[in-house]
Amino acid sequence: MSNGARQDARSRLIRPEVLSGLANLELIARSVVEGVLIGLHRSPFFGFSQEFAEYRPYVEGDDPRFVDWNVYARTDRTYIKRFLGDTNSHLMLLLDASASMGYGSGKLSKFRYAQMLAGCLAWLSSRQHDAVGTLIFDDAVRDYRAPSTRSGQLHAILHALDSAQPARRTDLGAPFRRFREHISRRGMVAVISDFYCDPEEMLQAVRPLAFQGQDVVLMQVLDPAELQPTIASSTLLEDMETGEAVEVSPDFMQREYPERMRAHIEALRNAAVRAGADHIVMNTSAPLDEPLRRYLTFRQKRR
Amino acid sequence: MSLLAPLFLLGLAGIALPLWLHRLQTQKPERLPISSVMLLAQSEQRLHVQKKLRFLLLLSLRILLLALVALAFAQPLWKLAAGAGLIGKAREHLIIIDNSLSMSAEGRLDAARAAADSIIGELAGGDRAQIAAAGSSIELQVAGSGGASADKAALRRALAQIRPGAGRLEYATAIGAIDSLATDSQLPLVVHLISDFQASGLSPRFADLLPHTAQARPVELQLHAVAAMAAPNYTIAAVRAAADGIHVTVRGHGTPAAPVAVHLRVNDVERGVQRQTAPADGEVTLQFTGIALNAGDNRVLAQLEPADPLVADDAHYAVLQGGGAQAVPLLTADIRGPSVTYIGAALNVAAARYRAQALRIGEFDARTLERYRWVLVDDIGALDAALANGLQKYLESGGAVLAASGARAAALQTLPLTGQSVRGVTVRNADPLSIGRVDGTHALLVNTSGWQNLSVARMLKVDAATADRVLIASEDGEPLLLERRIGTGRLLLLTSSLDNAWNDLPVQPVFVNFIAEAARWLAGDDAAGVQQLTGALLQLPTAGGGAVQVVDPEGRELLSLSATRSARSLRLPRSGIYRLVTPARETLIAVNSDPRESDLLPIDEAALTGWRNAAAAAQAVAPEEGSVQAESGSLPLAQWLLLLLALVVVAESLAGNWLLRRGTGVPS
Incomplete structure (x- = not known):
């Protein structure tokens, strides 16, 4: 894709804060995913979606909608047409709904961005006929839906995502243990969180998933103000989870804090590598197509 | 501890201001949510706590x-119980020493110094004192660094500075000056008045002799008499010119019948001695006949002999006018005209010092104008150009002119000397004008009356300039008499005539008085009297802003160069003949001591005892009225508070500056 074409494609994308104004998460997911796919169809991006893979004989239990009726007319046999996207993989979305995710320097909070991102991934995976499940957690599991390709699963997931509210503290340990108890099949696990935790703690929580054979991608959602804060005067910053307040000077926030954030992200990335996971930093000011593209790239590599 | 002005404690409400400011500054900064504080420095939090602590120090x-x-x-005031130490008994002593003329009598001032020295010697520890000399004025003798001093050596040095004076002391004046002489200290005040207590110095109101201060502090008055007995004393009461010579009056106070002798000097020339027996406690006049005085002022000194206990009043100075009345040129076109008659007669009657000398305008030499103190012009319109020019210069150099108007002025378009345009002549023969307004505040008119009876048939119509002062205006508002300052001189312009052709002024009673007052005012006789008392304030003439100088009897100029234009008065410190020099003229002033100082009769013992008792009674009442107990004493804390205040200001500045440099922000 040329730069001009890329910019043209981006220009059609809707800004996250505008998307957040849409009340329906399903509508948001559909808008984003369709936009991304339109861009992909124009690009030399191979191996996705409706690309033909093989024919196999129809067996009982297969969905009759996938019978290739042209082949049946010519050969009088029923074959199922299979595509590259139809990998029978499943995607598990782990959404952090702790209070810290409610932070947003603008109209869009990290949690809303994460909701939209999870919705888009669910929509995209559903379109791929992947089984999709969700686990919404804070310091405990708030909602769990096992991966499934059943009709209505997508709407149930979107509803669960939409109705979640950020609250309480973050604890990766307990929810991840619970998740490991329920999951048995290999698949993809996308953890959407701001990851304000000790990287080692994160490592301890994620590593067992990798040992299970899960492909884990850590999507770290951060607000622009968290990456490059701007305060004009001495400010008392209050932790949204613990209530602890710390007075900071503008000088500290402009010089030292970005360095600390960079080091924290780097530590998370190293921990992710050690756990065999991928780590993606997502800026809530960036359009959602970027994380989707990165997700697809990640999925592509997995295949 | 008590407070003399407790209402000022309301100022403590001002403490609310720093409290408010610090509350603004120390209240928590803007509170914002953040996802997590795990990446924030804990040191920021500790710094916040320290800053609040520092602000508390500054706030304190x-x-x-x-x-x-x-x-x-x-x-x-910190009240101290009786006997609580030296501070509790501390007093402020104000030692007032009479150095008036009477204290020059032999031994009196020395006795006063000895009494003061004794008081200084008895000063207790913690006592402070200051010394004042009281004569015609009351002056503090500065001891040490000024103010009340506890340094006895410095006080004795200040005492030694007191010299005999030539003025007069009224005791009520000295008592009334206590408030301004005493310091602001709250120590009990003891006033020592050391004097010969002349009976003539007593106030008619006894209450004026009792001390009282505006401050609520006890005041004790102690009277120290240095002359219990009356001393006989002669003095020269008067020296005056008479037709046959000079008469000198000698007055005896408490004297027996005895011969007295007077030496007379006129213009520094010995003119003889006269001896005569003076009656007991009475006057005698000695006549120096056959002495012809020079024209103008003559310096006369009458010296009494033999010397008596009070030498300072044995000499008497006088300035006597010689040569009869001074001539005043009456410049006229007709030396036989009615104005000459009227003015001449009025001057003869009203002002013996002057006589009109009618001079024809065409024959008068303007160069001789400087000889005259003032000049009369009966018709300003008759002046020729040369004379008008001469008069102009005469006025500018300080001369004085009374100019009237007449038929010749009516014919002019512009008046000489004033340059005023003549708009015509008001003619009211059938219905003469009366006077509409008289400026009774002017020195010329303050002693005249009867102008309302004046009828004016004719008068010039002229406009008063801005600088002119209209002294009399007719009923139609036109100026009848106006004053104009020209240079340092002064001009009176009468827009009507000085004869009875245009008005009936010469035949009105006010005319003589007017001419007399005009003579006095124009000649400047009111500016400085030729007889003054020692210690009196000489009012210096200020007309025209010209320089004035006063030369004392020794020939020294008393005014500095800058003061010659700015000084308005001058104290005459001693007896003698002074010269008052103005651009226009030189005036001799004879200064003599107040004759009441020559009466050395002291207050009788009963009256002095009554004075002491009344002062003691007033002192006894004071503690009940005041808030301070004299017996207990009190230590004023204000000065210590001010010292502490200065230290706190320094500490606050240092703390504020330190915080500012630390970049933590200081509430202002």
Whole structure:
């Protein structure tokens, strides 16, 4: 894709804060995913979606909608047409709904961005006929839906995502243990969180998933103000989870804090590598197509 | 502890200001949510706590500063019980020494110094004192660094500076000056008045002799008499010119019948001695006949002999006018005209010092104008150009002119000397004008009356310039008499005539008085009297802003160059003949001591005892009225508070500056 074409494609994308104004998460997911796919169809991006893979004989239990009726007319046999996207993989979305995710320097909070991102991934995976499940957690599991390709699963997931509210503290340990108890099949696990935790703690929580054979991608959602804060005067910053307040000077926030954030992200990335996971930093000011593209790239590599 | 001005404690409410400011500054900064504080430095939190602590220190300093200011204004006194130490018994002593003329009598001032020295020697520890000399004026003798001093050596040096004076002391004046002489200290005040207590110095109101101060502090008056007995004393009461010579009056106070002798000097030339027996406690006049005085002022000194206990009043100075009345040129076109008659007659009657000398305008030499103190012109329109020019210069150099108007002035378009345009002549023969307004505040007119009876048939119509002062205006508002300053001189312009052709002024009673007052005012006789008392304030003439100089009897100029134009008065410190020099003329002033100082009769013992008793009674009442107990004593804390205040100000500045440099922000 040329730069001009890329910019043209981006220009059609809707800004996250505008998307957040849409009340329906399903509508948001559909808008984003369709936009991304339109861009992909124009690009030399191979191996996705409706690309033909093989024919196999129809067996009982297969969905009759996938019978290739042209082949049946010519050969009088029923074959199922299979595509590259139809990998029978499943995607598990782990959404952090702790209070810290409610932070947003603008109209869009990290949690809303994460909701939209999870919705888009669910929509995209559903379109791929992947089984999709969700686990919404804070310091405990708030909602769990096992991966499934059943009709209505997508709407149930979107509803669960939409109705979640950020609250309480973050604890990766307990929810991840619970998740490991329920999951048995290999698949993809996308953890959407701001990851304000000790990287080692994160490592301890994620590593067992990798040992299970899960492909884990850590999507770290951060607000622009968290990456490059701007305060004009001495400010008392209050932790949204613990209530602890710390007075900071503008000088500290402009010089030292970005360095600390960079080091924290780097530590998370190293921990992710050690756990065999991928780590993606997502800026809530960036359009959602970027994380989707990165997700697809990640999925592509997995295949 | 008590407070002399407790209302100032309301100033403590000002403490609310730093409290408010610090509350603004120390209240928590803007509170914003953040996802997690795990990446924030814990040191920021610790710094916040330290800053609040530092602000508390600054706040404390500022509150202390304001509290000290309010407390200092409230004037706290630390009451000390009787016998609580030297401070509790401390007193402020104000030693007033009479150095008036009478104290020059032999031994009196020395006795006063000895009494003062004794008081200084008896000063207790913690006592402070200051010394004042009281004569025609009351002056503090500065001891040490000024103010009340506890340094006895410095006080004795100040005492030694007191010299005999030539003025007069009224005791009520000295008592009334206590408030301004005493310091602001709250120590009990003891006033020592050391004097010969002349009976003539007593006030008619006895209450004026009792001390009272505006401050609520006890005041004790102690009278120290240095002359219990009357001393006989002769003095020269008067020297005056008579037709046959000079008469000198000698007055004896408490004297027996005895011969007295007077030496007379006129213009520094010995003119003889006269001896005569003076009656007991009475006057005698000695006549120096056959002495012809020079024209103008003559310096006369009458010296009494033999010398008596009070030498300072044995000489008497006088300035006597010689040569009869001074001529005043009456410049006229007709030396036989009615104005000459009227003015001549009026001057003869009203002002013996002057006589009109009618001179024809065409024959008068303007160069001789400087000889005359003032000049009369009966018709300003008759002046020729040369004379008008001469008069103009005469006025500018300080001369004085009374100019009237007449038929010749009516014919002019512009008046000489004033340059005023003549708009015509008001003619009211059938219905003469009366006077509409008289400026009774002017020195010329303050002693005249009867102008309302004046009828004016004709008068010039001229406009008064801005600088002119209209002294009399007719009923139609036209100026009848106006004053104009020309240079340092002064001109009176009468827009009507000085004869009875245009008005009936010459035949009105006010005319003589007017001419007399005009002569006095134009000649400047009111500016400085030729006889003054020692210690009196000589009012210096200020007309025209010209320089004035006063030369004392020794020939020294008393005014500095800058003061010659700015000084308005001058104290005459001693007897003698002074010269008052103005651009226009030189005036001799004879200065003699107040004759009441020559009467050395002291207050009788009963009256002095009554005075002491009344002062003691007033002192006994004072503690009940006041808030301070004299017996217990009190230590004023204001000065210590001010010292502490200064230290707190410094500490506050240092703390504020330190915080500012630390970049933590200081509430202002």
